[in-house]
Amino acid sequence: MKKTVLFGALTVAGLAAAGAQAATLDDVQARGKLNCGVTTGVPGFGEPDANGVWQGFDVAVCRAVAAAVLGDPMAVEFVPTTGKTRFTALAAGEIDMLARNTTWTFSRDVDLKFEFVGVNYYDGQGFMVPKALGVNSAKELDGATVCIQTGTTTELNLADFFRSNNISYEPVPIETGSEAVQLFTAGSCDVYTTDASALAAQRANFANPGDYVVLPEIVSKEPLGPLVRHGDNEWGDIVRWTLNALITAEELGVTSDNIDELASAPGSNPEVNRLLGTEGTLGEMLGLSADFAKNAISAGGNYGEIFANNIGESTNIGLARGLNAQWTEGGLIYSPPFR
């Protein structure tokens, strides 16, 4: 990028060479940084710490992709997006991928022309109410005021759920999760609804978590996953197989502790060898180095480690694996084979 003073004076980024739309992989490698769209803040999933370093479950996917493509998990430029700006940012090329607890739906995939590369968290929409309300089921919520984040699938699910059960509600639209919590705990709405993971994460920090209950109903399927633009399948493959590498690594028992040893020489398990690039040419097929998966896994550990460190039961968030356990353990997390 040649910086002329004309624009350099006005803009810092300036005008990059316009025109020819190169492949995303080339762009990222030329830039030396991955532009990754993240949330403006969801506890455990994406949040900058006190030093401004982004942490979280979704953020770990960005870091893994950066490690796979560039060899450096820190070579990520995080672009915070809101529920409203996320899709335009991706469509306009401001970001290379979006990892922002975004639900995979038909219309987002087909109509908005995005490609969901997989699912890194199976979520579902739940309801939280104060215990004092004495409600045991979401179906008893007739006439309730509901705090709901705008521009999300939860807003639509909520309407569907109440309509199909023939009960009425009054929505209180809000912009971010923290505002919702504030309104909810202040009593401005009877019910707070969002993904069950976020409910658990936010309730953990209530002054009196015991005064609130999460109702048993899960009213929607919310498969959350990273996504890229239509039209660059090679790039989509890279993000998809980076995510799959993290999942496969857990399945095969490759962890950040033993990965260096396993990757140093071909071992007895051929799939581990193929995954870590000691055998076969999988990395080359993606246009990456042979050890791309090793780099990705080294960035933050395998899928299970990322889960445990960011949102697992030992953290403040305290989510159980549940649906997000490996398929071998009764969950839905399943990666196609590395072959």
Place this chain on the structure above:
Amino acid sequence: MASEYSYVRTDFLGESPPPARETGAIKWMRENLFSGWLNTILTVLAIYFVVWLVVGVWPWFANGVWDADNLAECRAILDGATGACFAVLSDRWTQMLFGIAYPADGFWRPTLAFILLFPSVAPALFAQYVPRKFLIATALYPFLAYWLIWGGTIMIPIVTLIGLIAAYFAFIRLERASGFFMGLVGGVVAAAIIWYLGGFVTDAMSGFLALPEVASRDMGGFMLNMILGVVCVSLSLPLGIVLALGRQSSMPIIKGICVIFIEFIRGVPLITLLFVANVVLAYFFPPGTNLDLILRVIIMITMFSAAYIAEVIRGGLAALPKGQYEAGDSLGLNYSQAMRLIILPQALKISIPGIVNVAVGLFKDTTLVSVISMFDLVGVIRGPILSSTDWTGVYWEAFGFAALLFFVICYGISQYSQWLERQLQTDHR
């Protein structure tokens, strides 16, 4: 003379003090607070309310916890007592002031720029007390501040400045020779040539007096509010004056353009313009082309406030008696002389309260950029701080801090404008 009338006084009584209820604090209270039964009731209620408020809020301040790593720790320290968790401020104050991504070893740069702001604007704001020649500091400040905050080689602002100076002299020369329009064209061409050539110089000297570069998207916190507020106010004032004069112009095309611009911008909410800046503009550029987001936002906010300031100034212009315009004409002054020497000084003076009103409103409106996911002060609080695992659930402390910062600045602006009005007061009221 001794009097034979024993009942006649011969000497004066000493002055006695006025009755206690007619002096000092008691009199003031009687007249102002307890002048009737209605006022007495209201006073008592008000006192009760104030005491109730202070008693209620005081423990919250006094018990405030300043040293904790997260909200749970705060609650553990407070152990059920009422108290604020100011630890969020001590933990995250740099994020609130500078945003989440500004490099920590560079915090002195925006701080220095902020401190230098005061001596630099003084010649413009306190023109009576500071010699005119110091205005050069005001003119140089934007370039210095840009270099400090964004970093990079100092050659970039220098070449920009040289280009502007060249454009100015080209304009002056050509305007004398062949009129305003040619002057304008000449100025633009001169600047473009200098900037183009300067591009090679800066590329070659990219290490000269260079500070580490900071990308625009790494700007944030109160610093971003200050940048947007200062830049947009100072740009929109001249633009507003031009628009206001344009709207009064007798030339139909200029008048039409100004009217359409003002009415269109005033008819659209600022938040819509910001969404246009952030989202829609991105569709018009080819992918990978990225006009700086801060620049886009500055353009939108400046246009918005310029339209409002234009209307305020038009009010000032309309308030002047027709005789003032005719006085200018009868003295043989041309348009620009009449405006500069007679009309605008009076019109602007009348407009001061309105302009300050727009400026204060504009400064607070800069927090709207949080909606387009820029991490200004409010955006940082709403996003990274309130959504972090450590600090979800802290509201009053963080937003109170933000309110305090904004209050200080806005109150300062307001006090300055009142002072300015007193200084410019020429009538005898």
